[in-house]
Each structure stands twice: as C-alpha cells, then as structure tokens.
Amino acid sequence: MDQLHYEEMLDNVLELERNGVFCGAVIIVFGHCNASEELIDLLLEKGYVVKCLLDNNKEKQGENYRGVPIFPPESILDVNGEKTIVCVVTRFYEAMNLQLRKMGFTGAVRKLIDYNTYAEYSLSEETIVRKKQRVERGQVLLTELDKKYPESFRIFCPFSALGDVYIMMSYLPYFLKKKDAAKCVISVVGNACAQVIRLFMPSISDNGQFASVDYQVEVYSQKDMDEMIQAALYIEDKQSFIAHQDRPYVVNLHKALYVKCIPLEQIYCCGVFGLPLGTKPYKPANLEKYRDIDLIEKGNAVIFSPYAKSVTTFNEYFWKEIVNDYLQRGFQCLTNVVGDEKALEGTVPISPSILEIQSVVEKAGHFVGIRSGLCDVIRYADCKKIALYPDYYYSDTKWKAIDMYALEGWENIVVGENFKWKS
C-alpha cells in the first residue's frame, strides 16, 4: 500500500478509536489482500483482536494471516449484532457491504480507504447530483489538458502501479499507430509512474516508424484522475483511451480470467490494445547511470526488494534467512527503499530512481525481490534475477500470482508454506 493510502487508513482507524467504536467490538476484516494484511498488522500492533478475515475466494478460505483465520463471508452471521464491526480496505467496499446486508448482517461496515471513487450503490437523487458534479469537475480538467496539449490523443493510466504502466508502455506505440495519433499525452497517478513513462520515451520517439509521435506526461492525484476518466466516459471522448486491464468499472477484460489464464502481458497486448498475440514489446531505452554507482561492488553485490504495494509481503524473518545467506557468501547486501521504507537488517539502504535502477542491479550482478512492479522495470537487466511470488490467488480467480506475472529470463520462485531458501 502506498503512503497516502496508509495514512488515510490510519486516520480512519484513529477516528474509530476516538469514537470508541472498537471498544468491546468484534473486529472483522473483509477481503484478503496486501492492504487488509497491513490493516491487521496495525490493529494487532494496537492490541486489538481480529476475529477473522472474510473472503469470497474459496481457495483462500481455511488459510490464515498471522493467526487470523480466513472464513467465508456467511460466517459473519455467527457474530451478527451491533457490536460487530467489519472493516474494508479494498476497492470492493460497495459490493461487500451489500453482500453482508443481504445476508442479514446488522453491524457496522466501515470503509477505511476510499480505493474506488467510481462506485456508490445508490440511485438516490442526492447521489446522482453529487456524481454529476464530479463529472463536471472532470470535464474542467479534461478541457485544461486539451488546452495544454492541443490535438493530442489522451491516454489515461487510472492506477498508480508501476508494472501496469510499464507493460502498457511496451505496447502503446502500436496502438497509437492504429489510431493514427501524431501527438499523445499520457496521464498517470504519481511521479514514479511518470518515471516509468519516461523510461520508454527515446525508444518510442526514436524508433523508425514511430519517430513522428510526440509523447508528453502529466501527473495527477488519484481523485483528479478518477474524475477525468469518469468525464471522458460520460462524454464518450473519442480522443481519450483508458489503458488499463481492470479499471474502472466499465472495463470487463478480467472476466476472461474465469475461463483461461491470460498472463498480464497478454491482457495488455491483446485485451487492452487489441494487438495480435506475439506483438513484440518495446523495451525501455532512457536508462540513466546511478549517481553513486561506484559504491556498488561489481558482480559481488545483491539488491533486495522486499516491498510491494499490492502484493502480500514476506515478514522480516523470511528475509533474514536470505540476507544471511548472501552475507555469509561475502556479498555486499543492499535494500532498495523508497520514502520511509526500512532496509533489511544487515543491508545498506539504496534509493536509485526508476531510470537508474537497472544500472544498479546490473553493476551488482544479483537481484532478489518480491514480484512487484519494480521487477517489470528491471525485467531486461543483464544480471541474475530472482522474483519471489507469495503463494496467493490472483483476485477472485483460480490462477496463482506466478501464473499471471512470471517473468521470462528470471528465476521465478513461489514462496509456499514449506519454502526453504536455497543459495
């Protein structure tokens, strides 16, 4: 989870505490994901007991997170009542709330992070008026964007996820050619995603047949992005395209995953852009050398990447074993950190930019990380690369993370219950 969402969750938890909502309450979390694990961490840290996690995915039921069992949603009825509070930190709050109400649950259901501003399951006049105002705000932003970049085709990346933006960029030039677009402005959430766009710029602009395309990047807050996208949908803006595989709600590409496992890369290539299977992805070319590259021991260093935004992470004991192994073998050990993330014990923190990270791992010679968007950013780096996959199911499908995200040329390892690190 990113810092802004974490702070939003923390603020909401503190407010519930101030209002005495948790006092004597049965606390339940609905939806097992990275964010709900962070919420459970927070609640346990504060000394609360979390009775259970609810999840609709049958494959997850019966498992647990830090001793908190995962049950089917129907089990809520065993503790139904005013003193039960269900906390939701996924984008499916509206659907989850409705599901619980239909079952007859009478306790509180609280949204602790507003991950999805598109959804509100109500057709009241008040809601519709509010949503119209939201679209009007989006239209103002669209007009401003149009004025700043006249005659440009608009690409929207609705969510701040490096991996999605990276793969999107790998295929975008082909799509723009289909659209006959000479100019393009790509809107993203957050500076990290903007850097991913910039990674590709020279390769896109300088590559033969696409040399004439003028690419620009604009960075927005999540709220502004959502409002602009909603406006583009509302007015059916033919100059706008939402380049994402499952956001916002109008995109139904994920339904195909109920039938067949389609790796993320193919979802973008074929599903999002409608390009033929086997289309060759563009590679980033705007790579920069890390400013302190001399501090890294050539071929005898390892870069760890233990953090991920939307994936359930591994605990410190897990990493300790791996770090110790490399330390014992005489490697220089470094952890890639962003913001206030902490380096793994026994390692040195390092914070190269997105444009610089490939130079770092190539000099180090070794990379070990949880499978996150950062792995996409360095997917072609010339070094030994190990991606670790938590043993979880992708969304509500029967496919595992490794089925969706496996990387060619990497050592892809699933971290299951009996996982043992081998050097």
Next chain:
Amino acid sequence: MTIIDDLKIYIEQYDRVIWIENDCDIADKLMEYWSMIQSPFNEKECIILYAGKKSFINNNICECREISDKEKEELQQLYYLFDFSDKFFVISERETHGHLSNYLDTGLLSMEEILSKF
C-alpha cells in the same frame, strides 16, 4: 416512471440486469448462444434491456424489455456517470477502453470460451 425508477425495481428484483448498449457482434452471438443452450437463467434471475428491434426477443432467454431511444440515452448518462450496482452488466464496444471482443479478434479466446462465462 423514468428508466431510473424502473432500474431501482429491476436491481431489487433480478440478480442481473443486462443492457445491450449498441449493436455489436458479441451481443448477437451471446444471445444466439444463450438461446441455443436453452437460457442459462432461471425465471426472474435476469432481465435484458435493449433498444431497437432484436431477433432474440422470441428466444425465451429470459425477460427482455425494449427501451425507447430517450430511455437509452438516460441509461447511457447514468451508467457512465458512476458505478451504481454490481448487478448491472453492459454489453458494449465503446472505443474508450479495451473489450472482451479484443480477445476474439486477436485469437486469444474463442467465442465459445467468452460466451460460456460471460
């Protein structure tokens, strides 16, 4: 009664409200498929809303209702204003985003595969 009033009732009454926004290959094929398998829906499970004449209305797939052009416009304005229900499904091929039909066109999925789980 406006289409919004009707929608409120449909969302309450049915498990799914399917709206065929525009004529597209996948909509025609889906209706053909559902009629061939003698409808995947139980009574009162689903209602299909559509504008204009459609050949599938006699196939007893499920309850179907023809809506007027004005209602279609109101429905469009509402659906693209916000996500108001997880029971409301739209079959459409707007150019603002990717569609399931792209999988067909690119050969990643067959029509059978798409239709079987739609």
